[in-house]
Amino acid sequence: MTYRSRLALLAMLDSAIVLSAISASSWLLASPSEWNASFYMLAAALLFFHHCFFFYFKLYKKAWEYASVGELLIIAKAVGLSFLLTGLAQGLSGGKVELKLLAVTWMLHILLIGGSRLCWRVLRGRFNKQSGKRKRTLIVGAGSAGIMLARQLMNNSETELYPVAFVDDDANKHMLDIMGIPVAGGVSSIVSKVREHDIDNIVIAIPSLSKKGLYAIYTECAKTNAKTQIIPRLEDLATGRISVTQFRDVQVEDLLGREPVELDIESISEYVTQKVVLVTGAGGSIGSEVCRQISRFLPEKLVLLGHGENSIYAIEMELKETFKDTNIKFYTEIADLQDADKMNAVMMFHRPHVVYHAAAHKHVPLMERNPEEAFKNNVLGTLNAARAASKSRVETFVMISTDKAVNPTSVMGATKRVAEMIIQHMDRVSSNTKFVAVRFGNVLGSRGSVIPLFKKQIAKGGPVTVTHPDMVRYFMTIPEASRLVIQAGALARGGEIFVLDMGEPVNITELAQNVIRMSGFAVDEIGIEYTGIRPGEKLFEEMLKADEVMEKQVYPKIYIGKASAIFYEEIEALIADFPGMNQAELKVRLLDLGNHIVPSARSELASVTG
Missing domain, CATH: 3.40.50.720 (NAD(P)-binding Rossmann-like Domain)
Known part of the structure; x- marks a missing residue:
């Protein structure tokens, strides 16, 4: 459905709701035969102000399948203001302000508008739940990230995962349902809950989790046959580069049990930026990574020295492509450390x-x-x-x-x-x-x-x-x-x-x-x-x-x-x-x-x- 057709549909639905709410209120408080010009003017004013405030608060642009309490509060504000201005307009025009009629209409208006949006979300959720065979998923972490993940998985029929339970070490959440999904227990119960709920996949949804914490959780997950994945890091989620549903497999690097060393950017820039840097063993696994990271600090020249021509060529091509928009000059030198004259000449x-x-022989046997x-x-x-x-x-x-x-x-x-x-x-x-x-x-x-x-x-x-x-x-x-x-x-x-x-x-x-x-x-x-x-x-x-x-x-x-x-x-x-x-x-x-x-x-x- 296009935006224009969706807007027209919602505007017509809301118009019907406004007119139905005031008609039902009038019927409850008086006889329909008493409807007069003043009543029709009141209905027209209410309909006008309703659409004005719904456009102002951009409520016709909301994706209601992801609606939350925040959207309901905006609806209440828009409806309340539309009724306030309708009453003022009625009073300023010299007519009698129908407070009872407006009060009952306001309640019905809120109920019908909120209910229509909620019904859309529920119906869409049921449709997505029933569409195709989806893998039963256990979410580790019932915090904001876990709830966000569960909501997106439930509302996205294209993903193959469907959440059926949470586990969380917060005892206050145990035995509760969040969006209809039970918090089944703590991390220590993962093995039994996987068996109990017939789980196919486990997603660890704690983006701020420490390495030690991840290791402890993965150790429990590894005792099951379910596939274990993890959501992106907190900084990637915060910048919007990655969605919460773009989870990845747990890597060996995640299980080191130690937080990585962070760089003192300022001190490194002082001795590297706009300087000439030479790396021996530049084609090796450590030497090539040193070259990649040094290039981020924009040296004037980076000399890649190594004995293997293929590996030196590969890192040279990679760096020239990655840093093509910089002024770094990349030079390659094929040299043997054992040749003292060549080393002197290069330096x-x-x-x-x-x-x-970084050049060395390192294989022990x-x-x-x-x-x-x-x-x-x-x-x-x-x-x-x-x-x-x-x-x-x-x-x-x-x-x-x-x-x-x-x-x-x-x-x-x-x-x-x-x-x-x-x-x-x-x-x-x-x-x-x-x-x-x-x-x-x-x-x-x-x-x-x-x-x-x-x-x-x-x-x-x-x-x-x-x-x-x-x-x-x-x-x-x-x-x-x-x-x-x-x-x-x-x-x-x-x-x-x-x-x-x-x-x-x-x-x-x-x-x-x-x-x-x-x-x-x-x-x-x-x-x-x-x-x-x-x-x-x-x-x-x-x-x-x-x-x-x-x-x-x-x-x-x-x-x-x-x-x-x-x-x-x-x-x-x-x-x-x-x-x-x-x-x-x-x-x-x-x-x-x-x-x-x-x-x-x-x-x-x-x-x-x-």
Whole structure:
């Protein structure tokens, strides 16, 4: 129905209601034979003022299928004003004001106008409810967002979901009906209510829910076979970018149990905006995200440096398209960190103000089998990049490290700890550049992380492989890891190792179970197989050694580790001896150095235990 035809229909309906209300009132108070010219003038005035105020308050533009108490109050105001002016007009014209007639007419008028709108909403709701086979839906949260969602689902015949019950931890709402939908109980009763109401879908409708709260609710939902989804975030709803019915599947990132780190925009802008920024490993999962987020701060030039031409090309094309309306100049450099001359040439040519060093070999088992490659890339490559940055007078150099650098048991972790020592040493000897490192845990969705592996295994029908049932890890998302790296540059004073408060560690078995459920399968259907701890792996990771811990946060959720011993002479000796070493010797030297066991200490330890 077009707006004009709808307007004509409502105007005719209201005209009939006004005339019926005053006619019925007159019939109740007097005989119809007494209707005279004064009565007809009164009816005409009332009809005129009714339409004037209904147009003024835009009541003919309202979508009555979504009407609420607010619309009924506007109707009452419009009707009341129309009767007030009708009475005044009758008095000013010299006639007798029929107060009884107007009062009874007013009551009938309100009843019929409000009732006609309510009937439309009820009839439309019943039609939508009966149209087609719709999935029975449980809404978690009987607050304003949950009620809004229920109303839209009930009034939209095109959606496949239909709400049949709420659950909410507010005990005052239990046993109540909201829009005819019962509040069946609290979150702890989700499993029983899904079974009782034969639920197909669950929608979590609490947009301000914390990560811990979401994890607790999802844990209950995961015990059922119902598909679980969540409505958009509060800020997306507030800006109107997303409708409350545009819910999405719960992602692994939602279940980290920790609120993400937010950026200090002003401090970052000061050292990035209109500056030259270089990112090593720019084609990798972390490096490419750093490039995306740095570009938001509008640097003058962004240099994308990497060893793989395909990945560098891909991020270059993406950034040029995304930021095509800006003045950012994007440059690409295909270079190997192990080539000191090339690194010097690149740094001297571009003269970056800020360098983010994201390039590294990070796969633990692969580096156990290829320790020389881990050493060349993670140690020699970092040294080359840091020296080149110092020579070209870079202002801030931020290296990405890992929690595996703490008390390392793997070659990869040891090389990253040695790289941290190099960065701290370079900060001491460089008068131009602030060198810092950023240490965080595993990154969800990055290349080589467990989530893509789990999804591939699930796609093949399982089983999902986990090394040990008690294996735990700290996790963060790729955007969050990148934000931490960028924020560290703003906080840098020189020589720090920044550490993120990673919250509680995640049990890998529980993580695997959640990924299986999110993929639409039962855990028993896919299965989990334990393969045993691989060389170099720990059951748990640490973010800081006991002697590195500082209690005070330098920024919300960011700590600085205390400065620890730097064995740079031993690092130089290892670099000198490297060409003639075999893999076994290199592993021992790396792990000793990474754990601060120098040759003199090892000999003293041997004499004591001998």
